[in-house]
Amino acid sequence: MTFDLAGALRRIRRLADLSQRELARACGISQSAIARAERNASDLPTGALVRAAAQAGLTVALVDGEGQEVAPMSSQAVRDRADRRFPAHLDTRYSDQGWWHDDHHYGRARPWYTFDRDRRLRDAVRRRVGTPEDHQLPQPGDSPEERAAERAAVRRRRRDEDRERRCLAGESRRLPEFFECHCLSGCDDLEDWSGRPVHAEGCPCSCDVG
Template sequence: MGSLLRRIRRRGDLSQRELARLLGISAAAIGQAESGRRDLPARVLCRAAALAGLRVTLADRSGTEVPGMAPDAVRDAAGRRYPAHLDTRFGDLGWWHGEQRYSRERPWYTFDRVREVRDESRRFTGTPDGHLVAGPADSPAERTRSRARAAAEAREDLRRRRRAARAPPRHRLSVPV
């Protein structure tokens, strides 16, 4: 933290007092953070970086910047965010009860709490980068219609291929004159 604050002050040409005044904190807080005796809240560090024309980012081991999770990711029916460590999925995939069992509507989105289930899914499909982002056709009813259309198209394609396989070959014979 200390070396970062010193870099910020160097780039911004700011003394500890000037930086503290601009951030609305005490000069002692800046001094203590630079010496490693205390931390600064992330918001304060981000504001300090912005004053020097810098920004705080997350980077992976290779140094590639990693963006934050999408702010418009799906939420539950009460408007709450889903837990960040869980993988969201459509509620009509792998739903475990029949229509006759519950009178509740199926959720549009859900997640699996059981780590073994998540790990198995991630083994096959990889770990998603973030949560799903809601789309206009994400309702369970629209997804059912979409799957029905895709199935009908697949059946029609199969019929065409079977007809083509049964049809006698069309050969044109040309006889030299």
């Protein structure tokens, strides 16, 4: 489907009851620019076309092959640390889900978001989970530190649930009601959900000892 600029401009002028000169004045361009576009002798800047359509109460939009309007990408999507938009054709993700970086980036703070530079990696992910319609939107708790804390909380909750299951099954003693766990943060990283107690070296807590 090709866009008939000349016909569109004439439709706009007919709906808005405007001459070429009047439409040009409303759009901030010359009358000759309108005349050339209506002869298919030249194009119009997109901004001028948008302003022209507005004179007739119309909007310029993208439509697919079935005539359905396609929304533009969100201006509220995540951005990099310099407040720049990520490449539109690539997919964003949290940096703790895999952060590409060259050697000189190792000393830098981890960004909140990143993307796949390699289209082959991007396509492999898309085959597995599908193609997102847009870049992700920022959410509360998106910082690497907050996400790490949330993962640790999930691990602790699962460990507590597993401990309760083993207590009910008679595989482990029940802890006192007001027992406070003093496991090291490294214990969370070692948890493998095999059902056996896992503690980091030097952990003073006996919460999993049966």
